[in-house]
Amino acid sequence: MAAALYPPRPEEDTLKAEEESAARELAWLLSSLQETIDNVRSGLRECSNLLTPSAGSTLVLSSPRSESLKGFATRVANRVVKSDMQVKMHGLPNTKGSACHKLSLDAKGKGIVLEQLADVGNHVAEGLEIVDGGRGRMGMGMGVAEKLHGVMRSVRAARDALRGIQVHRLFPYHATDPRIFDPPLHPHLAFDLYISEAALIVELRTLDLLSPSEHRGPTFALPSLESPFGFRERFAAAVGLRNGGNGVGAANQDEIYSYKGGDVRVREKVRVESQDPSLMAIWAKLGGLEHALGLAIKSLDIVKYAAGLCQ
Numbered sequence: 001m002a003a004a005l006y007p008p009r010p011e012e013d014t015l016k017a018e019e020e021s022a023a024r025e026l027a028w029l030l031s032s033l034q035e036t037i038d039n040v041r042s043g044l045r046e047c048s049n050l051l052t053p054s055a056g057s058t059l060v061l062s063s064p065r066s067e068s069l070k071g072f073a074t075r076v077a078n079r080v081v082k083s084d085m086q087v088k089m090h091g092l093p094n095t096k097g098s099a100c101h102k103l104s105l106d107a108k109g110k111g112i113v114l115e116q117l118a119d120v121g122n123h124v125a126e127g128l129e130i131v132d133g134g135r136g137r138m139g140m141g142m143g144v145a146e147k148l149h150g151v152m153r154s155v156r157a158a159r160d161a162l163r164g165i166q167v168h169r170l171f172p173y174h175a176t177d178p179r180i181f182d183p184p185l186h187p188h189l190a191f192d193l194y195i196s197e198a199a200l201i202v203e204l205r206t207l208d209l210l211s212p213s214e215h216r217g218p219t220f221a222l223p224s225l226e227s228p229f230g231f232r233e234r235f236a237a238a239v240g241l242r243n244g245g246n247g248v249g250a251a252n253q254d255e256i257y258s259y260k261g262g263d264v265r266v267r268e269k270v271r272v273e274s275q276d277p278s279l280m281a282i283w284a285k286l287g288g289l290e291h292a293l294g295l296a297i298k299s300l301d302i303v304k305y306a307a308g309l310c311q
Contacts, residue, residue, distance in 0.1 A: 033144065036296045040151060041131045043289045047124050047158070050278045051117060053077045059200055059274040061085060068270045071103075073193075073200060075276065078117035079110070080193060080200075089268050091188055091206045103191075106182040115169065116195045119161040120282065127154035145300055152293045159286040162279060165194045171205060172257040172264075190259070198283035202272045207264040210256065 056076035061083075063069040071085030085103040092101040105111060130150045167173065171190045178185035185191055192203040256263050 033148075033296055033300070036292060037131060040289055040293065041128065043285050044124050044128045044131065044155075047282045047285050048121070048128065050282050051077055051121050051124070056081075057276050057278050059276060061202055061272045061274055063270055063272050067100075069202065069204060069272050073202070073274070075114070075200065076111075078114050078121060079112060080105070080114065081111040082107070083112075085202075087189075087204060087270075089189075089204065089206045089270065091208075091267060092186060101186070103185070103189075104182055106180055108182075109180050112176075112180060112193055114193070114195060116161045116165055117279075120158045123154045123158035123161065127151045127158070130154065145297070148293060148297050148300065152290065152297065155286055155289050155293065159283065159290065162195060162198050162283050162286070164196055170194065171203070172259040175260050195279065196273070198276065198279040200274045200276050200279075202270075202274075204270045205266050206268045207259065208267050210263045210265060 053076050056074060058072060058074045061069060061071045061073055067088050069085060069087055071083065073080050074082040083103075083105045086098075086100040087103055088100050094100060095102040127150075130147055133147070170192050174192075176185065176191045176193075178187075188207050188209065190203075190205040190207055192201075194201050256265055258264075
């Protein structure tokens with residue numbers, strides 16, 4: 001069924017009416033986008049508040065189905081300021097008066113900086129700066145699309161920082177300063193602390209320092225004076241025996257890494273994940289903001305195209 005105007009109107013008048021209608025629709029959309037911008041600003045401020053020192057979290061650290069790692073960590077803003085862990089891994093000596101190896105942050109130090117959370121805070125602040133810079137001019141439609149895309153980039157970058165970590169910040173590319181612990185970190189223990197999927201991750205690896213001759217010898221060569229492992233531990237690791245499901249299997253046993261100026265082999269690895277409620281809230285809010293911004297950008301592109309304003 002076709003629709004036609006009667007009496008017929010000149011084609012020029014019809015085109016002019018369509019352009020005026022599209023312009024009114026664009027003006028309406030730009031006006032309604034102010035509510036979206038206000039919601040985005042509010043969401044970014046909530047994310048920023050969740051990263052302030054007043055919103056810290058104390059998280060339990062516990063290895064599943066084993067006693068390899070037990071303890072806690074206290075996060076304040078983008079730092080872990082307090083942590084006390086009890087570790088039971090092959091090759092680590094027991095702390096005096098204890099049946100395990102204790103690993104505690106130095107109370108006089110500044111703790112561990114979580115670079116990912118620093119990145120999240122920077123990207124959220126960048127998004128807020130972009131949004132606040134457009135206040136009062138949104139109704140005019142000047143630079144709206146650019147601002148929306150800019151905020152979207154900031155939100156996505158913040159969410160990516162919470163999702164994972166760059167490999168160069170982890171073993172074997174990065175070594176934690178042993179002096180941040182009291183007593184200092186054991187020389188045969190590698191420690192990593194990072195964020196993954198909005199959760200706090202602790203990874204511990206016991207290392208076997210290799211002498212030049214061991215590079216050419218069998219994987220389970222007799223222990224050297226530099227190695228903290230006895231023959232029993234080395235043989236168990238070579239045949240793939242693991243402690244509580246946390247060790248490295250036979251497939252990774254032969255891999256040699258360059259670490260802190262020497263060659264090492266990982267004998268046992270423990271990974272513990274602890275969900276952080278504040279970070280999970282930020283993760284969810286950023287996801288909602290990304291969705292809302294995506295809809296706003298798509299709607300604006302469609303209306304601009306209909307109005308003949310897109311390039």
